Amino acid sequence: MRILLTGRSGQVGYELERSLQGLGEVIALDREQMDLADLGRVRDVIRDIRPNLIVNPAAYTAVDKAESEPELAMRINGEAPGVMAEEARKLNAAIIHYSTDYVFDGSKRTPYTEDDIPSPINVYGRTKLAGEQAIQASGVPHLIFRTSWVYGSRGRNFLVTVQRLAAERDELRIVDDQYGAPTWCRTIADTSAHALIRLGVGKHPCGIDHDLWQQNAGLYHLTAQGQTTWHGFAQTIVAHWSTDRKPSVVPITTQDYPLPAKRPASSTLSCERLMNAFCQLPNWNKALNLCLE
Numbered sequence: 001m002r003i004l005l006t007g008r009s010g011q012v013g014y015e016l017e018r019s020l021q022g023l024g025e026v027i028a029l030d031r032e033q034m035d036l037a038d039l040g041r042v043r044d045v046i047r048d049i050r051p052n053l054i055v056n057p058a059a060y061t062a063v064d065k066a067e068s069e070p071e072l073a074m075r076i077n078g079e080a081p082g083v084m085a086e087e088a089r090k091l092n093a094a095i096i097h098y099s100t101d102y103v104f105d106g107s108k109r110t111p112y113t114e115d116d117i118p119s120p121i122n123v124y125g126r127t128k129l130a131g132e133q134a135i136q137a138s139g140v141p142h143l144i145f146r147t148s149w150v151y152g153s154r155g156r157n158f159l160v161t162v163q164r165l166a167a168e169r170d171e172l173r174i175v176d177d178q179y180g181a182p183t184w185c186r187t188i189a190d191t192s193a194h195a196l197i198r199l200g201v202g203k204h205p206c207g208i209d210h211d212l213w214q215q216n217a218g219l220y221h222l223t224a225q226g227q228t229t230w231h232g233f234a235q236t237i238v239a240h241w242s243t244d245r246k247p248s249v250v251p252i253t254t255q256d257y258p259l260p261a262k263r264p265a266s267s268t269l270s271c272e273r274l275m276n277a278f279c280q281l282p283n284w285n286k287a288l289n290l291c292l293e
Helices: 011-019 039-049 070-090 123-138 158-168 185-198 210-216 230-239 272-277 284-292
Strands: 002-005 025-028 053-056 094-100 142-147 171-175 218-221 248-252
Touching (some): 011 185, 094 123, 123 142, 142 185, 158 171, 158 230, 218 272
Parallel strands (some): 002 025, 002 053, 142 218, 171 248
């Protein structure tokens, strides 16, 4: 079993390289080895490695910068996944791809299900939706996992930013009218590995069990359970701050903190489909506690 993993230096890719061990030969590549902006290079790498499974957490994730670089964001998030899917289909392989809660506009009062119609309100969301659609249209056996508010103890993310600012400032002003589920990158990686085990990856003599993939392939929401706001997320992080001096966390509105890209007001995802098919998911608060400890 040969597994091609993209984006090994990213938050989710770093954790996936660990979680996928034991399921096959993991060939983990970073952007220097496989730049998703170079579609020809993407094809060449896949044809050279000839994987049984492609796992693609790599993406253009600079939500605000994407507003001024829509073509680059689309090439990486929309076109490259389609190329990977095409090449995987030619190899009789499968693909796992990661998408986002930002494919929704945030107007729904209850958690979004996989059957809700996407309506992204920023470039990033539109490009990620294009990637989903390209994979689905290819006919390749696939799992698409939509996740949200991804954080970890390394890299660039909300957790690391709040920890840095908490050490520098007496007051943090954080948006309190956007709702979602903070999701630890390790939860995403371990859940992915568990799903692959359920699909027989590493056990089938021909690489993947096409019958199992046919029965279970498709789109799933994969986030921590429960919801909070960015302000609530920050409060929980600061509450774990190990020093005596803790900054105050002041709630503000989205209008108080304008950014180039619009954000959905509520992008909580229902994960019942995934939990019924594969495994349970932790509450966001419990997962954050594990990460911080």
